[in-house]
Amino acid sequence: MKKFENIESTKLISSDQYNLLRNSLRKLFQNKKINKILLINPPDGDQDIFNFEVAKTKRYTNFAPYGLGIISKHLNFKHYETNLLNLNDIILKKVHSSHNKDEFDYKKIINDEIKNAIDSFKPDLIGLTCMFSMTHKSLKYVSEVIKKNSNCPVAAGGVHISNSICSEDMREGFLSDLKDIDLFFLFEAELAFSEFLDLSNQNFDNIELLKQVFIRGEELNFLVKERLRPEGDTLNVIPDHSEMGSMSLSESGKVGNFGWLKEKNQNITTILSNRGCRAQCTFCSVRSFNGVKVRQRSVQSAIDELLYLRDKQNISHVMWLDDDLLYNTKRTMELFNEMVKQDVGVTWDASNGVIAASVTDEIMSAARDSGCIGLVIGMESGNPEILKSIKKPGTVKNFIKAADVLKNYPEINSRVFLMIGFPEETFAKVLDTINVAREMNMDWNYITPLQPLPNTPIFDKMVDDNLAGTEGFGDIKYFVGGGYAKIGSGKSNPLQDSFETIFKKTNLDKIPNPDETKIIWAFMNYYLNFDPLKNITNKHKIEQNVKWMRYVSDIVAKNDPIALYYKMVLEKKYSKSKQVNESDMKRIDKIFNADPQWLEKTKSLGLLFDKI
Numbered sequence: 001m002k003k004f005e006n007i008e009s010t011k012l013i014s015s016d017q018y019n020l021l022r023n024s025l026r027k028l029f030q031n032k033k034i035n036k037i038l039l040i041n042p043p044d045g046d047q048d049i050f051n052f053e054v055a056k057t058k059r060y061t062n063f064a065p066y067g068l069g070i071i072s073k074h075l076n077f078k079h080y081e082t083n084l085l086n087l088n089d090i091i092l093k094k095v096h097s098s099h100n101k102d103e104f105d106y107k108k109i110i111n112d113e114i115k116n117a118i119d120s121f122k123p124d125l126i127g128l129t130c131m132f133s134m135t136h137k138s139l140k141y142v143s144e145v146i147k148k149n150s151n152c153p154v155a156a157g158g159v160h161i162s163n164s165i166c167s168e169d170m171r172e173g174f175l176s177d178l179k180d181i182d183l184f185f186l187f188e189a190e191l192a193f194s195e196f197l198d199l200s201n202q203n204f205d206n207i208e209l210l211k212q213v214f215i216r217g218e219e220l221n222f223l224v225k226e227r228l229r230p231e232g233d234t235l236n237v238i239p240d241h242s243e244m245g246s247m248s249l250s251e252s253g254k255v256g257n258f259g260w261l262k263e264k265n266q267n268i269t270t271i272l273s274n275r276g277c278r279a280q281c282t283f284c285s286v287r288s289f290n291g292v293k294v295r296q297r298s299v300q301s302a303i304d305e306l307l308y309l310r311d312k313q314n315i316s317h318v319m320w321l322d323d324d325l326l327y328n329t330k331r332t333m334e335l336f337n338e339m340v341k342q343d344v345g346v347t348w349d350a351s352n353g354v355i356a357a358s359v360t361d362e363i364m365s366a367a368r369d370s371g372c373i374g375l376v377i378g379m380e381s382g383n384p385e386i387l388k389s390i391k392k393p394g395t396v397k398n399f400i401k402a403a404d405v406l407k408n409y410p411e412i413n414s415r416v417f418l419m420i421g422f423p424e425e426t427f428a429k430v431l432d433t434i435n436v437a438r439e440m441n442m443d444w445n446y447i448t449p450l451q452p453l454p455n456t457p458i459f460d461k462m463v464d465d466n467l468a469g470t471e472g473f474g475d476i477k478y479f480v481g482g483g484y485a486k487i488g489s490g491k492s493n494p495l496q497d498s499f500e501t502i503f504k505k506t507n508l509d510k511i512p513n514p515d516e517t518k519i520i521w522a523f524m525n526y527y528l529n530f531d532p533l534k535n536i537t538n539k540h541k542i543e544q545n546v547k548w549m550r551y552v553s554d555i556v557a558k559n560d561p562i563a564l565y566y567k568m569v570l571e572k573k574y575s576k577s578k579q580v581n582e583s584d585m586k587r588i589d590k591i592f593n594a595d596p597q598w599l600e601k602t603k604s605l606g607l608l609f610d611k612i
């Protein structure tokens with residue numbers, strides 16, 4: 001790869017470098033005026049991981065491309081013309097309008113949509129977004145199709161772009177894999193990008209203002225790290241939700257973790273209030289991406305966006321995108337109280353996780369009154385040593401206290417994020433997590449094996465210790481979260497393994513290997529999530545969990561008798577009927593006939609269908 005210059009600021013470079021950089025940019029832009037910018041959101045998953053049947057069940061994520069929406073608005077302020085092509089939404093909508101798989105051609109849809117958008121809009125520059133490493137291959141494909149159809153410069157931005165360019169271990173492989181992208185914007189780039197376009201329209205006469213960008217140069221590549229962070233009023237921008245397609249996203253995919261709580265045909269989208277997080281967990285890239293300190297948007301501008309979503313976009317539920325929604329008690333109370341005062345009437349969830357120490361009675365009471373129906377606490381581990389080593393903001397005491405507070409708000413479906421598989425985590429330490437989670441007794445536990453992600457301290461350390469490789473980042477498929485997950489895909493369900501004795505037959509001071517981690521996952525999923533469902537008595541909890549189990553059993557894991565068993569148990573409690581549903585009994589016979597191993601498994605767990 002070409003040598004590259006890592007420069008803090010263009011103000012600090014030599015005149016030779018300055019000229020090299022300017023000439024490279026002039027060559028790329030050919031003195032052409034930039035006015036029209038086509039912004040593209042690639043599908044979350046490429047063709048190889050896209051599964052038509054899963055898409056039909058609406059389990060794939062279909063989030064508003066909020067970052068592109070914000071960028072678009074900033075460009076419009078400066079009179080640039082923009083057009084937003086949401087390929088993720090388009091591909092999911094095409095699945096729903098196709099009668100069968102043969103009618104659906106993933107690549108043709110992408111090729112045609114990109115070609116049509118370029119032919120009709122005639123952009124001067126194309127901007128791509130990419131948030132997840134999992135989307136890398138999809139981004140690559142989209143960039144190749146663009147280059148076949150257009151000669152204009154192509155820029156990309158988003159968390160995955162930023163993290164890969166900033167990671168010394170990843171950068172080279174990343175850049176040689178994405179040859180059709182000319183410019184890479186780092187961090188939150190609405191200001192840096194619009195400044196860049198202004199500079200290009202002045203033929204780069206003056207490049208002192210270049211910020212947070214990687215440029216493929218003729219002789220040298222340049223990485224300018226200096227940031228132009230959005231602060232104050234710049235944060236109070238309401239993106240154009242009709243451009244992002246907010247009104248119909250949840251018709252064809254999943255928006256957040258709590259959509260199953262809402263009635264069908266209600267529109268859900270996302271909204272952003274705070275940027276950044278007060279913490280710096282070692283497995284998370286938020287600190288390096290957003291920088292230190294939490295920046296907050298004005299309460300009124302967030303309320304205005306909610307009212308616009310309700311009145312003009314027919315939205316009845318939103319998911320906050322924030323990393324640290326409850327940061328600053330005074331501001332949080334003001335936001336929730338104003339939502340009540342201004343009669344917003346839109347329900348909300350915090351799928352992304354909140355910090356346990358902020359879950360107080362005062363906050364949760366205001367949260368419930370303002371429409372909160374679901375939230376997740378970020379806990380990860382119940383072992384104090386692990387919590388310290390991953391720099392998690394919270395102690396076991398905090399987590400248990402937060403869970404106690406949430407017991408007073410049964411209307412809110414309250415969940416927790418747990419992680420397993422930290423490099424120094426023994427069986428005994430995992431047991432600590434299990435015991436704390438049991439004590440907390442939350443509505444559901446999201447259990448995720450550690451996935452070291454680029455540009456995080458844990459990733460860098462694991463690479464140094466030879467515990468993680470730097471190749472294959474394009475192959476990352478997350479273990480849970482979203483329909484691209486491996487669990488519940490039907491083929492090999494770890495719940496079928498004999499997980500019950502995993503902690504009994506092992507030396508607890510040993511660190512589990514990857515196969516054992518999978519079995520631990522099954523143990524935790526069963527004993528923390530399914531098993532406690534039979535003891536629920538609170539009416540809100542029964543109602544929520546009937547809906548949840550219907551979603552899990554009827555949509556996510558149709559051939560899993562464990563989910564079906566608990567759905568039947570809860571439905572019986574809910575309807576107070578003595579009978580179980582006939583069609584469910586037929587379903588279970590079918591599952592056992594197809595796979596007799598399941599009959600043994602459910603029997604060994606004491607799940608007796610004829611005794612429900």
Ligand code: B12
Nearest residue numbers: 063067127129132133157158185188189193284285481482
């Ligand atoms: C909201 C969120 C979610 C939401 C939904 C995300 C969505 N698709 O909208 C939920 C809760 C579902 C979620 C789930 C997960 N998430 Co998440 N999530 C976030 C979070 C907190 C905020 C993202 C966001 O919307 N920010 C606000 C918008 C405005 O910012 P933006 O899109 O980044 O856009 C800005 C810039 O990137 C840039 N930009 C973007 N595009 C472009 C394009 C151009 C041309 C330019 C110039 C600039 C530019 O400018 C924009 C404006 O400032 C980030 C952390 C973070 N702070 O980024 C993690 C983050 C993205 N998530 C992460 C992870 C790991 C996950 C999960 C895998 C967790 C799990 N194990 O289940 C799942 C996977 C979901 C899936 N697809 O299967 C990681 C991703 C790391 C990676 N390399 O892949 C992050 C970075 C957090 C972390 N742990 O480090 N997540």
Ligand code: SF4
Nearest residue numbers: 277279280281284323
């Ligand atoms: S609390 Fe959440 S968002 Fe904040 S650093 Fe930790 S994992 Fe990242």
